[in-house]
Amino acid sequence: MDEKKIGSALISVYQKDGLEEVARYLHSKGVVIYSTGGTETFISELGIPVVSVESLTGFPEMLGGRVKTLHPMVFGGILNRRSDKKDKKDVAKHSIKPIDLVIVDLYPFEETAADEQASHEDIIEKIDIGGVSLIRAAAKNYQDVLVVADRSHYGALLEILGESCSSEVEAREEFAIEAFAKTSRYDQEIFKYILGEELSAPQQESEAPKAGLSLSVTKDDYTLNDFIYCWDKFGERPNRVVIHNTYSSKLFSKLMEERILDKNVFTEVIPDSVEVIINDKILAKLDDACYISYIVADRNMDNSFIDSITFYYKRGYDKIDGIIGDLNDCILDYCEEDSNKLNTIVLSASAGLELEPIGIKEDQHDEIDLFYSSATFKHAEKAIKAIKKADKGLTIFYGERGTGKTSMIGYLASKLDRIAIYVPGSMVDHTINNPEFRKFVKKYERPLLIVDDCESLVGDPYIRQSAFTANVIQLVDGFLSDTINANVVLIFNEEEEDSIDPALLDCNGLLEVVEFEGLSDEEASALAKHLGRKSSKAGRMIDVVKKKKSSTEHEIGF
Numbered sequence: 001m002d003e004k005k006i007g008s009a010l011i012s013v014y015q016k017d018g019l020e021e022v023a024r025y026l027h028s029k030g031v032v033i034y035s036t037g038g039t040e041t042f043i044s045e046l047g048i049p050v051v052s053v054e055s056l057t058g059f060p061e062m063l064g065g066r067v068k069t070l071h072p073m074v075f076g077g078i079l080n081r082r083s084d085k086k087d088k089k090d091v092a093k094h095s096i097k098p099i100d101l102v103i104v105d106l107y108p109f110e111e112t113a114a115d116e117q118a119s120h121e122d123i124i125e126k127i128d129i130g131g132v133s134l135i136r137a138a139a140k141n142y143q144d145v146l147v148v149a150d151r152s153h154y155g156a157l158l159e160i161l162g163e164s165c166s167s168e169v170e171a172r173e174e175f176a177i178e179a180f181a182k183t184s185r186y187d188q189e190i191f192k193y194i195l196g197e198e199l200s201a202p203q204q205e206s207e208a209p210k211a212g213l214s215l216s217v218t219k220d221d222y223t224l225n226d227f228i229y230c231w232d233k234f235g236e237r238p239n240r241v242v243i244h245n246t247y248s249s250k251l252f253s254k255l256m257e258e259r260i261l262d263k264n265v266f267t268e269v270i271p272d273s274v275e276v277i278i279n280d281k282i283l284a285k286l287d288d289a290c291y292i293s294y295i296v297a298d299r300n301m302d303n304s305f306i307d308s309i310t311f312y313y314k315r316g317y318d319k320i321d322g323i324i325g326d327l328n329d330c331i332l333d334y335c336e337e338d339s340n341k342l343n344t345i346v347l348s349a350s351a352g353l354e355l356e357p358i359g360i361k362e363d364q365h366d367e368i369d370l371f372y373s374s375a376t377f378k379h380a381e382k383a384i385k386a387i388k389k390a391d392k393g394l395t396i397f398y399g400e401r402g403t404g405k406t407s408m409i410g411y412l413a414s415k416l417d418r419i420a421i422y423v424p425g426s427m428v429d430h431t432i433n434n435p436e437f438r439k440f441v442k443k444y445e446r447p448l449l450i451v452d453d454c455e456s457l458v459g460d461p462y463i464r465q466s467a468f469t470a471n472v473i474q475l476v477d478g479f480l481s482d483t484i485n486a487n488v489v490l491i492f493n494e495e496e497e498d499s500i501d502p503a504l505l506d507c508n509g510l511l512e513v514v515e516f517e518g519l520s521d522e523e524a525s526a527l528a529k530h531l532g533r534k535s536s537k538a539g540r541m542i543d544v545v546k547k548k549k550s551s552t553e554h555e556i557g558f
Contacts, residue, residue: 002169002479004144006100006161008032010053010078012069012131013105016042018154022103023048025158029165034099036068037061056097069130078102078137082144083470102138103148103157104131106182110189127190135179142176143169149179156228159237170240174227181225226283226293230312234289238312243324244442244483247306249296251330259323260284286323289314308442342413344422345431358410358422368411371527372404373517380408383512384415391446391485393509394476398492398500399516404527405491408516409450412489419444425453432471438484447486449475454490458501469503477509487511 009031013019019042026033027048035043036053043050054061057071069075077099080087091098107128138147146167148157153175160171230238263284269277280296290313294306309327311320342358369377383395397405413420423431431437432451441447451457457468474480476488492500497513505513519527 002143003164003166004100004146004169004172005164005166006031006146008034008077008097008099009101009103010034010069010074010099010134011039011043011103012036012053012134013039013103013151014107014131015105015151018151019043019103020046022154022158025161026101026165029161031101031165066129069134072096074099075133075137078134078145079141080144081141084467099138099145101146101148102134104134105151106131106135106149106186109186128186132183132186135183139176139179139183142172146172147175147179149175149182153178153228156231174225178225178228226291226310226312229283230291233291234314236314239315239317240310240312241320242308242310242483243327244308245327245331246443247309247327247330249299249304249306252306252327255326255330256284259286261286286319289317290319307439342410342420342422344424345427347427347430355421368407368527371519371523376403376515376517379512379514380412383514384412386511387412387448387487387489388416390487390511392476392481393487393511394472394504394507395487395489395511396492396500396504396513397489397516398494398497398513400495400518401493403516403518405493405516406452407527409489409491412450413448416448418446418448420448420450423449423451425451425456428457428468432475433467438480441484441486445485448489449486450489450491452491453493455492455494455499458504466501466503469501473503473507473509477507481509 006026006029009026011019011023011033012035016039019039023033023043023046033043033048033050034053034056035050040050040052053069053071053074057073061068072094073096076091076094076096080091080096080098082088082098090096107126109123109126109128135147135149138145139149146157148154157175160167227238227240261284263282266281268279268281277298280299281293282296283291283293285291290311293310293312294308296304296306298304311323313320343355344358346354346356372380380397387393387395397408399405409420409422428451432449441449451472454468458466472488472490475484475486490504494500497505497515504510
């Protein structure tokens with residue numbers, strides 16, 4: 001859990017309804033409040049200290065109020081990543097103060113545009129610029145900042161912050177999703193007005209309905225926030241559990257047809273070069289104490305699947321284990337045809353990231369132990385045994401270039417009954433450092449991720465702020481490790497263990513550290529020949545990982 005305490009808040013709202021309670025709460029917790037214009041006046045008249053944005057930026061409001069918050073002192077305070085070394089230097093250099101909470105209520109563009117008495121100029125002036133920018137900035141940086149983009153969510157905000165005046169990353173993400181939905185719809189209505197199209201009816205405040213379940217499909221269902229919706233239905237904050245398996249949608253539908261009482265389906269149509277892809281996002285009611293949310297991917301295909309299922313349930317609900325047990329019969333085994341294969345991640349200009357098999361002969365690694373020192377091979381075997389037993393963990397190979405570290409990859413993959421994925425150092429930002437990559441990894445049971453040339457990725461070994469280091473630790477010993485179950489092997493071209501980032505060596509998920517001793521020219525040449533490669537130059541081992549041209553490509557969804 002990544003809990004963040006609120007120390008400062010920026011409030012800029014058009015409508016002041018419900019704001020008094022929020023402002024008094026923040027003041028009682030010692031939160032510094034920044035504000036502008038009418039909002040600043042409103043808070044000040046409550047007897048609550050408030051700092052003007054003008055004093056923060058050193059610039060007055062200008063252009064008739066069109067420019068108030070658009071300034072680096074404001075957006076730097078919102079967008080800076082608290083754990084990023086370079087961001088820390090920037091905010092210190094420019095004396096930028098952090099902003100932990102952003103509360104915005106946008107100008108009422110839809111209502112103004114729907115008013116027959118409003119002129120075109122009136123409507124144009126109700127296009128919010130600074131407010132939308134604040135929302136998007138805070139939502140983008142939800143890892144550190146909490147954003148509230150709708151005054152109807154004030155109650156949820158106060159409940160989430162509680163006595164500690166702090167929030168967890170899951171809650172910040174939920175509010176960020178709501179925020180992006182808000183700005184998306186807002187921009188859509190502006191776009192339609194400029195085009196001269198008929199606008200939708202003004203959106204009502206998103207207070208949850210008091211009547212029974214109403215899940216009819218409308219064009220705005222994409223704004224439905226499952227977590228907030230279930231919170232209202234239960235009258236309390238729902239518990240949530242995500243089951244990361246890959247299910248056959250046909251088997252799943254057959255199993256759940258008698259369990260599901262009602263459901264809402266939002267259909268997403270994605271144009272493709274060959275065909276149209278149709279995904280269904282579903283929120284379904286199982287009973288008054290439990291809802292489930294899931295996506296049926298490419299439902300027109302015979303092999304359509306469900307990537308994961310989220311349960312929202314009330315405290316004390318005890319039926320989930322039984323449901324999950326039944327769902328085990330619906331799991332698709334994506335790993336079966338890829339087990340005992342080594343694959344590499346490549347970036348295709350046309351299809352994005354793809355998975356390609358690497359050709360390895362069945363007997364290629366027989367007697368490979370003859371080409372390493374006994375100490376090296378003994379430790380490598382120990383590492384392989386540890387990986388076999390562990391659902392997740394970190395293993396480190398290190399040694400100077402030319403010691404056969406990369407050559408050990410194929411041997412390692414051949415000894416495991418699971419998929420092995422080779423990640424070149426140049427692909428780290430597209431994989432290990434890319435949050436979307438986890439969606440792919442979750443399709444596989446206990447995958448093995450092998451990352452090469454890691455010495456170039458961690459930066460200064462005495463600084464623990466490397467994004468790569470942080471992401472690896474999350475995979476094997478942090479929040480993500482509980483849902484992904486991946487083993488990671490890192491390969492360092494370093495002669496000394498002391499040259500490796502100590503944050504990795506101190507990781508609780510560390511299984512084994514294997515030092516590769518130097519190979520003589522003869523040993524290196526013999527190993528290269530044994531693996532079907534050309535002889536290497538003295539002291540330099542040519543990597544054995546070479547892509548095999550194959551018509552079989554596995555697209556991984558982003």
